[in-house]
Amino acid sequence: MTDSPRAPETRDYRDTLFLPKTDFPMRAGLPKAEPEWLKQWQAMNLYAALRKRSKGRPQYCLHDGPPYANGHIHMGTALNKIHKDMVNRSHQMAGYDANYVPGWDCHGLPIEWKVEEEFRSKGRSKDDVPASEFRARCREYAQEWLDVQREEFKRLGVVGDWDNPYVTMKPESEADICAELLKIAGTGQLYRGSKPIMWSPVEQTALAEAEVEYHDKKGTQIYVRFPVRGFKYTSQTGTRPALDLASASIAIWTTTPWTIPANRAVSYSDTISYDLYEITELGDPGFPLGQAVGDRLIVADKLWDDLAKASHITSSKRLRAVEADELSAIILSHPLAGTVDSFDYPIPLLPGDHVTDDAGTGFVHTAPSHGEDDFNVWMSNTDKIEALGADSTVPMTLDDAGCYTSVVGPRFEGLDVIRTSGKKRGQDGKANAEVIKALVEAGNLLARAPITVRDAHSWRSKAPVLRRATPQWFISMSKGNLRETALAEIDKTTFYPERGRNRLRTMVEDRPDWLVSRQRAWGVPITILVDADGNLHTDRDDADAINARILAAVRKQGVDGWFDTPAENFMGGEAGWTKVTDILDVWFDSGCTHAFCLKQRDDLPDRADLYLEGSDQHRGWFQSSLLESCAVYGEAPYKAVMTDGFVVDEKGLKMSKSLGNTVSPQDIAKQFGVDILRLWVASSDVHNDLKIGKDIIQTNVDAYRKLRNTLRYLVGALDGYDAADAVSYDDMPALERWVLHQLHAITGKHKDWVANHEHRRIYSELFNFCTNDLSAFYFDIRKDALYCDPLDSTRRRACRTVMAAIFERLTTWLAPILAFTMEEVWQTRHDSSVHLEDFRNAPERWENAALAHHMDQVRSFRDSVNEAIEPLRRDKVIKSSLEARVIAPTGDLVATLDALGVSRNDVYADPTDPSDVLADYLIVSEADLAGDSVVVEDLKDSAATKCARSWKYFRGEGEITPRDAAAVAALDTQ
The missing domain is CATH 1.10.730.20 (Isoleucyl-tRNA Synthetase; Domain 1)
Structure with a gap:
């Protein structure tokens, strides 16, 4: 039958039909309605009501990864916060106390930059501003954006302790971060060392791997020869012919010409076959190169053709193989020796496991101050180096601005590797060109050509970073078995999806010691005091008393308590100790959130049940939290880790303002409503990249409309229904008992899906249930009985009994997803909030497979x-x-x-x-x-x-x- 039949006969029977009646509108009007629900939740203090209702329940803790307090939220942060809210609401309604405490990361360079710009616009450079004033403005700036983001997150319908979030810049949090560092220092895991690290000349600070991203960069590749200087000893065995190295050189290949002045050795591999070649014919490159007919080059046999082609060698002859023991005896001259006095020192050949014959020449130019492998090879051969009469100290060839120091001599001193300011910021400076020019003058440049390489860039400034050896603070991955502990904890952790385990494990297996120092102003200080011999105060017998004075000062004044207090005060009046002025890596700050949030609050457990962030956090927050917790407490701070993918446009392209393909969560909220955004999250495969755009939003609008119409029909059909009208299960027709069987089946699956955070499956199941089982089948059949059966008929009352059961389950099942709409639907029949309800169980007798x-x-x-x-x-x-x-x-x-x-x-x-x-x-x-x-x-x-x-x-x-x-x-x- 139809919804409103018209009878042409003597009586108009329309008034005798029992049609659905409801004020629940077909059009949602979400952009206007949702803010009103937010006001109602605030008025009733929904968060406090949830805590009161949850008292005594088992706890479930999703620990919030702190967003950075700088700028409006974007679609990625909206996705993550909505996803977290779905997890929390689902577990809350599943019978847990799912207390959600949001947090913010407030220290770091982006805020510092913005504040610097503010002062510059007022005619004051950073150096002209007292440090305490500068830090105070950084704190104010972070608080301003924290307040903006808090309101934007609330608009997404996220329920949490917004009045008492954890914030890394609170003095008590800063003190707790310092306390965690001091605990690590007390175990001997913290040390100061000089090794190559990622350095940003633009930002003039060290960077961790998590703070860099990789982009293509145009550069210059060069082949350079290192002339043979002589033998350390004579190595002739058996019938092997003598190695005639007259006019001989070893060839190397590099894409960083500026590192040549820092060269101290050449590395080779025991597993590569090398040969000595003599040039017999050369082509004309059209510009001067160093090679000549009769010159001899030692190169990996597999790579000779590549070198010959690049170096315009049109004919050559292979003289003989060069064995590893012979290579180890060779001493080279620096390719800049003779033209620049600063480079007249011996260059040894050193074996290195990192050397391959995949590209280049089979030899690796080794600059220990600019590469981790180079550094490791150099440091493992110091005895051999010093036996040559060479200095084994790793030279500091670049300053903080990325310019050559006096170590490389007057010709290069002061030249910049990359430009750090102006319109050409990030492009090559003067160093590369001058080094190549000097190599030509020395007659040792074999070839050069443009190349595009994928190299590290700062994710903040987008400018290239350099590998540079400087004195820094590190947390050892080996001392205290930190690496082994972390790997063991990864094995105990549940991952969603499972592939996250291997990703995090690989990163921890391969990572170097944790670089935790930064050379900036806005951050938590490394609260270590050092004496003239480099000893740390944490090694003293009275370290606990010193630590207590440090922490009391920071807890009272924030980070200023460290910077503004004389070292003698911390040392109990003892002189001769110096405070470290570096600040901590912000990843250490956020890695400590479990310590100063979970472990400090009585309403949270010490360990989180779940960490949920973007997949990039395997190298960020997931890892820093794991390492910090394992270093101090010997266990991971979480039981499970879940990742979201990245948000891309409908074509799968990364969103960028230049492409004009960005989608703002604020715009979607204003045009369609947040529940459409929440539906998009629930309907997406969140573990992979999520597409969004006009068509995808419209698809979710259409799906929302179908769900809303289903619920509107339920509300109308239940008009006037109460429990007194209910029919017992045994008296119900088969069709109603079948619906209850379906509810029983969904209840079981829903319970498992909530436990495993499978909201996409929840949404899909409920959407199909509404459209296929209900609208297209059950409601379609039962319209006639609802509209036309006698009011008191068993069939009609049974239908409404089942509809009431459907209503209570659908609204609660969908409440974590469509938080606003389900509140609206629920309150058509109840005076309370749906978010204070629990998921309904299904009696076992409802199950009826036959x-x-x-x-x-x-x-x-x-x-x-x-x-x-x-x-x-x-x-x-x-x-x-x-x-x-x-x-x-x-x-x-x-x-x-x-x-x-x-x-x-x-x-x-x-x-x-x-x-x-x-x-x-x-x-x-x-x-x-x-x-x-x-x-x-x-x-x-x-x-x-x-x-x-x-x-x-x-x-x-x-x-x-x-x-x-x-x-x-x-x-x-x-």
């Missing part, structure tokens, strides 16, 4: 009937399926209908209390099981009469069916 099997057969049969009716509808032979009579083969349907208690007779045995007949399931007026195939007949020209109330065709007296007559009579009596 009934479900029979109903599947009926649905399949119904589909075949609809396929037969559709051509008649399409050809306009009939307008409504109620105009049809269906004749169908018996098959197994008789037994199925009998099992379901569905009559094959079209006439209700008791019109005052009708029970299901086959025609009801098919939504036709008559159905007969006979014949060999499905046949559809048009009833309009038959002896049947169209009911003026239900529009069913029937055979008998009067203008309405006996069932409709009974309903009208009962209504008239009332």
Whole structure:
């Protein structure tokens, strides 16, 4: 039947129909409605109400990874916060105390830069501003953006302790961060050393791997020869011919010409086959190069052709193989020796495991101050180096600005490697060109050519970074077995998705010691005091007392308590100690959040059940938290780790303002509403890159509309319903018991999906349930009973009983996803908040697999009937399926209908209390099981009469069916 039939007969039966009634609007108006719900939640203090309701429950803790307090939130942060809120709300409604404490990361260079710009705009350089004033403005700036972001997160519907978040710049947090560092220092895991680290000349600070990103960079590749200077000793064995190295050189290849002045050795591999070649013919490159006919070069045999082609060597002859023991005896001259006095020192050949013959020459130019492998090779061969009379000290060839120091001599001193200011910031400075020029003058440049390489850039300034040896503070990965402990904890951790385990494990296995020092102003200081011999105060017997004075000062004044207090005060009046002025890596700050949030709050557990951030945090927060916690407490701070993918546009491209493909969460909230954004999160594969754009948003709008219409129908159909109208399970028709079976099945799956954070499966299951099981099947069949059965009929009351069960489950199941809409729906029938409810259980008796099997057969049969009716509808032979009579083969349907208690007779045995007949399931007026195939007949020209109330065709007296007559009579009596 249709929703509002009109009868042309003497009585207008429209007023006798029990149509759904509701004020719940079809159009959501989310952009205006959602802020009103936020006001209601604030007025009722929903967060406090949840905590009160949860008292005594088992705790579930999703620990918030702190966003950076700088700028508006973007789609990636919106995705992450919404996803967290779904996890928290789901566990809260599953019976836990899911207390969510948001946090912010407030220290670091981006804020420092912005504040520097502010002062510059007022004519004051950073050096002109007192440090305490500068830090105070950084604190104010961070607080301003923290407040902005807090409101933006609230607008997303995220429930949490917004009035008491954890903040890294609170004095008590800063003190706790210092305390964690001092604990590590007390175990001997903290040390000061000089080794190559990532250095940003633009920002003039050290960077960790987590603070760099890799981009293509145009550069120059060069082949350079290192002339043989002599032998350390004579190495002649057996019948091997003497190695004649007259006019011989070893060739290297590099893409960083500026590192040549820092060269101290050449590395080779014991596993590579090397040969001595003599040049017999040269082409004309059109510009001067150092090689000449008769020159001899030692190169990896596999790579000679590459070198010959690049160096315009058109003909050569192979003289003999050069063995590893012979290489180890060779001493080289620096390629700049002779033209620049500063480079007249011996260059040894050193074996290195990092040397390959995949590219280059099979030899690696080794500058220990600019490469980790170079440094390791150099430091493992100091005895050999010093035996040559050479200085084994790693030279400091670059200053903080990335310019050559006096170590490389007057010709290069002061030249910049990259430009640190102006429009050409990040491009090559003067160093590369001058080094190449000097190599040409020395006659040792074999070849040069442009090249594009993928190299490290600062993710803040976007400028290239350099590898530079400087004195820094490190946390050892080996002392205290930190690496082994971390790897063991990774094995104990659950990962969503599982591939995250290998990613994090590989990073921890391969990472160097943790560089924790930065040379900036805005951050938590490294609260270590050092004496003239380099001893740390944490090694003293009275370290605890010193630490207590340090922490008291920081807790009282914040970081200024360290910087503004004389060292003697901390040392109990003892002189001769110096405070470290470096600040901590901000990843150390955030890595300590478990210590100063989870372990400090009585309403949170010491360890988190889950950390949930973007997949880039395997090298960031997941790892820094793991290492800090393992270094101090010997365990991971989390039991599980889950990752979100990155947000891209509909074409899968990274969002950027230059491409004009950015999508703002604020704009979506204003145009469509946050629940559309939340639906997008729930419907997406969050562990991979998530696409978003106009078409994808519209798809979610359409899906939302279908869900809303389903819920609106439920609300309207339940108008006036209360528990007194309920029908017991045993008295329900099979169709209602089948719906309860479906609810039971979903309940079991939903419980598992909540535990494993599978919100996409939850959404998909509920959406399909609403559209396929309810709207297209159950509601479609039961419209007639709801609208036309006598008010007190068992079938109608059973339908509304089941609808009430559906309502309570759908609204609670969907509440973590559509937080605003489900509150609106719930409050059409309740005075409380849906978010204070728990998920409903399903009685075991609702499970009925046999009934479900029979109903599947009926649905399949119904589909075949609809396929037969559709051509008649399409050809306009009939307008409504109620105009049809269906004749169908018996098959197994008789037994199925009998099992379901569905009559094959079209006439209700008791019109005052009708029970299901086959025609009801098919939504036709008559159905007969006979014949060999499905046949559809048009009833309009038959002896049947169209009911003026239900529009069913029937055979008998009067203008309405006996069932409709009974309903009208009962209504008239009332």
